[in-house]
Amino acid sequence: MRFLARLLAILAAAMLAAQPVAAQSILRDAETEKFLDEISEPLIEAAGLEPANVDIILVNDSSINAFVAGGQAVYIHSGLIEAADSAEEVQGVIAHELGHITGGHIIRYSEGIGTASKISLLSVLAGIGAALAGAGEAAAGIMALGQQAAMGKFLAFTRTQEASADLAGAEYLSEAGISGRGSLTFFGKLLNREFRYGYSQSDEAGFYRTHPLSGDRIRTLTEVYEKDPAWDAPRNAAQQARFERVKAKLTGYIAKPNETLRDYPETTNTIPALYARAYAYHKNARVDRALETADALLAKDPEDPYFLELKGQVLLESGRPTEALDPLRRATTLTNSQPLIASMLGHALIATEDRVNYEEAEKVLRAAVGRDRYNPFAWYQLGVVYAERGDMPRARLASAEQQVMSGQYGLAMRSAQFAEAALPHGSPDWLRAQDIGMQARALLERQCEMEKGRNCGGRR
Structure with missing residues (x-):
């Protein structure tokens, strides 16, 4: 039945990340992961979950979206980070997704499907009866209306879950002492996009929506947030500065270099602008400019491990692994052997093609996979070391x-x-x-x- 095919398509999209490494392009960056973990921790605790058991995963997808797909994992699209203007906006989204986890919404999808399937099946049986009675056109109409009703029933079910997650997210923000202003601002952006691209806010157009109308969500949440003691909580300036760094870094990595240089012109020498341009230069194979920009960042903070990681990465990927060793060793030490950074150091040690470095590479890489098994590149590099040793x-x-x-x-x-x-x-x-x-x-x-x-x- 076409209805079931549409339901399966919706569920396939919802469950896309069941095997994240194999199914999608996952973006991994030490600084970004640390930032997302830290801004999520108070929300996870407010939701009654254990931070060590919840994963915040960045997906390389330009659409503005976030979702959960079984277990305790929140998937955030890179497009959402690019669209956000503050850490609070991202926290609002994470709080909402945690509401799906605590509500068991992924597990309960089967309830919505079951109800919808019953309606669809009954409509098919009624249609067959009409057809046997000789009313062919009536049979087709009955089945079409039944399947439309089934789809509406299922999507109404998902809209109810989204509204429930909104309220749960508001509760977690409040418990964590985080203002809901960011959440409302982000919903406002979604509403503006709906108007910009001609998405109607009418109930008729919303029949096939999986989410409540953004305008309705804003009205409901405004009433909740404005009464909350955390409404006037000040923005965390240090956290906002880190968000701007992470966002600029992501832009530099994902966007076309000319777009990055347009958004972060050379007349601006803030840390986010330098960060973004360093990646843009590197992608354009302008190695000297990339290194010059990395050095400008290090001049601002010589002990920043992520600036050191950037310089090491540029040197390594430009065919200068021996020169990359010093900044990568320092970055690894400063982050207490953060697995992703340590993996890059292991790669650089192997890339020198100096067997003297292989013992250190094995030690670094074994420590990296010991702390983070889900790093296929580190495993590959470790395999290279073992093969070289026979x-x-x-x-x-x-x-x-x-x-x-x-x-x-x-x-x-x-x-x-x-x-x-x-x-x-x-x-x-x-x-x-x-x-x-x-x-x-x-x-x-x-x-x-x-x-x-x-x-x-x-x-x-």
Whole structure:
């Protein structure tokens, strides 16, 4: 039925991040992740959740969106960060998404689907009855109206969940002592976009909406926020400055260099402007300008680990790994071996092609994956080190780790089987090889079920 196909399309979009590394482009940056974790922590605690168990994940998508998709993970599109003007606006969105988590809304999607499917099925049965009675046109009309009613029922269900998440988010902001002004400002931006692109605010146009009308949300939340003791809470200036840095860094990384230089002209020498331009120059292969700009940032704060990371990255990716070692070592030390920065240091050590550096590279990379297993690039680099040392079982184990996270399930299964056969029986690495092999097999079988008729791992 076409109705079911539309429902599945909606759910597929909602559940897109069930396997984030394989399914979407996830943006990982040490400074950005730390910032998102810190601004989220008081909200997560206000929601009665444990900060260590909630992940805030940045998705490379220009649309203004955020969502949850099972578990305790909030996915934020890069377009949302670019559209926001303050940390408070982002906190408002995160608070709303936490409302979905605490409300169990992803799990309860089945309730909405079940009700809608019943309506659709009844309409089909009624339509068949009309057709058998000889009223073909009436049968088609009955089925179409039934499916439209089913879609409306399902979307009304999702709108109710969104309104519930709005109120829960307002509660978490209040508990954390954060003003709701940012939340309202962001909803105002959404409302302006709806008018700009001609999205009607009428109830008829909203029949197929998954969210309440932005105008309605603003009116409801304004009443809630203005009565809240946190309404007049001052903006956190240090937090806002960090937000502007992160936003500029993201722009420099994602946007076309000419767009970045337009938005952050060379006449402006603030930290965000320098940050954005350094990445724009680097993307344009203007290495000297990128390094000059990185040095300008370091002149403002020589001990800023993220400025050091930037300089090391430019040097490394410009074919100068030996020169990159000093800033990357300092950045790694200053961040207490932050896994993403340490991984870059490990990469630079290997890229020198000096075997003297391989021992340090192995130590750095093992520490990095020990603290953050979900880093396929670090696993790849670690595999390179093992292969250079002739330790092929552990090289294949590292490859299996990287491959399963990259969606290469067949390769991961074979690499894990090779490692398991050659590693000491019962050792931690042997057990890990077994685990990865079973995980890869299960994921491959599930992929085959979803792609029936296609050749999966040599089987049909």
